[in-house]
Every structure is written in structure tokens, then in C-alpha cells.
Amino acid sequence: MLFDDTTRHDMLIEWPTKPTVVELPANSHLPQIVNAQMLTRYLDTGTAPAEEINVIKDGAARHPRAFTTGGHLDPAKVAMWRDRGYSFQLRNLNRWYPPLHAMCAAIQSETGYGCYVTGFVTPGGAQGLDYHWDQNMGIIYQMAGRKTWQIWKPVVEEPHRDHHASNTHPLADLVDRLKAAGPDMEFDLGPGQVLVLPRGWVHNPHAHGQQEQSVHLTFVVRERTGYWIGEKLASAAIESTDLRRAIAPARFADPAALAAEIDRARDLLIDWLSTVDNSKLADELLAVAKTELDVDYA
Numbered sequence: 001m002l003f004d005d006t007t008r009h010d011m012l013i014e015w016p017t018k019p020t021v022v023e024l025p026a027n028s029h030l031p032q033i034v035n036a037q038m039l040t041r042y043l044d045t046g047t048a049p050a051e052e053i054n055v056i057k058d059g060a061a062r063h064p065r066a067f068t069t070g071g072h073l074d075p076a077k078v079a080m081w082r083d084r085g086y087s088f089q090l091r092n093l094n095r096w097y098p099p100l101h102a103m104c105a106a107i108q109s110e111t112g113y114g115c116y117v118t119g120f121v122t123p124g125g126a127q128g129l130d131y132h133w134d135q136n137m138g139i140i141y142q143m144a145g146r147k148t149w150q151i152w153k154p155v156v157e158e159p160h161r162d163h164h165a166s167n168t169h170p171l172a173d174l175v176d177r178l179k180a181a182g183p184d185m186e187f188d189l190g191p192g193q194v195l196v197l198p199r200g201w202v203h204n205p206h207a208h209g210q211q212e213q214s215v216h217l218t219f220v221v222r223e224r225t226g227y228w229i230g231e232k233l234a235s236a237a238i239e240s241t242d243l244r245r246a247i248a249p250a251r252f253a254d255p256a257a258l259a260a261e262i263d264r265a266r267d268l269l270i271d272w273l274s275t276v277d278n279s280k281l282a283d284e285l286l287a288v289a290k291t292e293l294d295v296d297y298a
């Protein structure tokens with residue numbers, strides 16, 4: 001759907017670490033599955049779920065009351081904010097548009113990576129989100145209009161979930177430095193193009209200088225890491241009877257005793273891990289990776 005056979009094969013063998021732009025395959029069915037008119041129709045009719053909508057301009061979001069009435073998306077308010085240059089983010093499209101749900105499920109089955117889709121509708125000459133980096137790979141499919149992506153090399157190494165997230169860092173000084181230095185890469189994304197944007201790369205997307213609205217989808221791909229395997233191993237350690245034994249409360253109140261308990265628990269965990277059947281666990285983890293629902297959709 002998103003890549004030609006060669007690109008797809010290369011990505012499965014060596015996951016991308018640098019941004020790149022490719023053309024949507026000529027035989028892709030994606031344009032028949034979802035298009036810009038469909039996303040704008042969800043907004044114009046007020047039929048998109050209000051809880052999945054963000055209204056953003058220059059990095060700042062409006063409160064839901066600004067674009068809803070009675071808890072539902074209000075088409076008149078939507079039109080007003082769009083006229084004022086606000087972008088609309090349609091989050092988790094895979095939750096409420098079945099064809100994209102099927103596509104995300106197929107991506108997860110193919111890669112073992114979780115996936116969700118978010119759409120962006122940005123008026124010409126405007127900007128929604130500004131300088132930030134993401135915690136997961138983004139695959140951006142430009143459906144209509146044009147959007148410029150200014151991109152800088154990562155300023156933190158391997159951000160992951162809440163660890164080293166851009167919304168937890170003071171960005172004002174960083175943004176000043178990035179503006180002064182200029183982007184390391186810049187792509188003017190047009191219809192039918194796909195931007196592969198690895199996690200951690202700082203980006204500033206905008207439609208400044210454009211007359212037409214920009215509409216794109218971002219497929220967010222949640223990579224599996226060694227940390228994910230570690231989490232699964234630690235969860236599986238519940239099978240250890242010794243690790244399940246209670247620790248007397250007084251030992252938690254005594255730093256020296258607690259340090260000893262930590263040391264003991266670490267030794268017990270290492271002993272338990274040495275008994276794990278890696279082949280059996282690999283089969284179990286692969287089944288989980290291909291089917292589990294991510295609880296921390298963004």
C-alpha cells in the first residue's frame with residue numbers, strides 16, 4: 001500500500017534510521033481507500049468523533065469546547081476555525097474507519113509493530129504542529145496540497161514512550177538554535193509522496209506560502225525494542241514463586257534492608273531468566289507482537 005516491493009523488503013531487513021521520501025506505488029489501492037475529500041467531509045458534516053479531534057495553530061491547541069456543541073463536533077465552529085487558519089487533527093482513524101483499521105492490522109501482522117493513523121487538514125498558508133520530535137516512526141502520506149517538512153537530526157538518542165519526549169523538554173532555546181542553524185533536510189511533500197520519518201528527528205511541518213489546503217495521513221508505527229522484550233520477560237517472571245513472596249513492610253522502611261531486598265530480587269530474577277526456554281518464549285512474543293492492542297495510543 002505504501003511502498004514498492006524493493007523498499008518494503010529493505011525496510012523489513014534494516015529498519016530506516018534516516019528520513020527519506022518515496023513515491024506511492026502506482027498500483028497502490030490507498031487512494032481508493034482514503035482521500036482528502038473524505039477527511040474534510042468528516043469535518044464539514046460533524047460526523048467525526050469529537051474526542052478524536054484536535055484543533056491546532058502554530059503549535060497551540062484549542063479547548064474542545066471551542067469546536068463542539070453538546071459534546072459533538074459542530075460544523076459551523078469547524079468552518080470558523082478553518083477560516084482562521086487552524087489545522088484539524090483527526091486522531092486514531094484506524095479506530096473508527098474500518099479500512100484503515102484493516103491496514104494497520106496488516107502492518108502489525110507483517111512487522112510485529114503496532115500501528116495507528118492520524119490525519120491532518122491544514123489550510124493553505126497555515127501551520128498546525130510546529131517544532132517537536134516523535135517517539136515512534138512516522139510514515140507520512142501526502143494526499144492533497146503541499147506541506148514543507150523542515151527536519152533536524154535528533155537532539156536526544158532513541159526517545160521511547162515518555163522517555164525523552166519533546167513535550168517534556170523546554171524547547172524555546174532549542175528552537176532558537178534550530179532556526180539559527182537551519183534545517184538539516186527540507187522536503188516539499190506533494191500529493192502521492194510518502195515521507196519516512198524515524199523517531200527522534202526534530203521536524204517543523206507547515207503549509208506557509210501555499211494557496212491550497214494540505215491533507216496528509218501519518219501512520220505511526222510503534223517499533224519493538226529490547227526494552228519491550230525486557231518488559232515481557234519481567235512480566236513472565238511472575239511464574240517465580242520466590243519472586244512472588246511478600247516482603248515485610250519494615251524492610252521497606254529501612255534503606256539498607258531495602259537495598260538488600262533489591263539485590264536479592266535481582267538475583268532471583270537472573271536465576272529465573274536462566275531457566276527460560278528462548279525458543280518457546282520467542283513463539284509466544286511473536287504471537288503477542290502481531291496481535292496485541294497498544295494501550296497507549298497517542
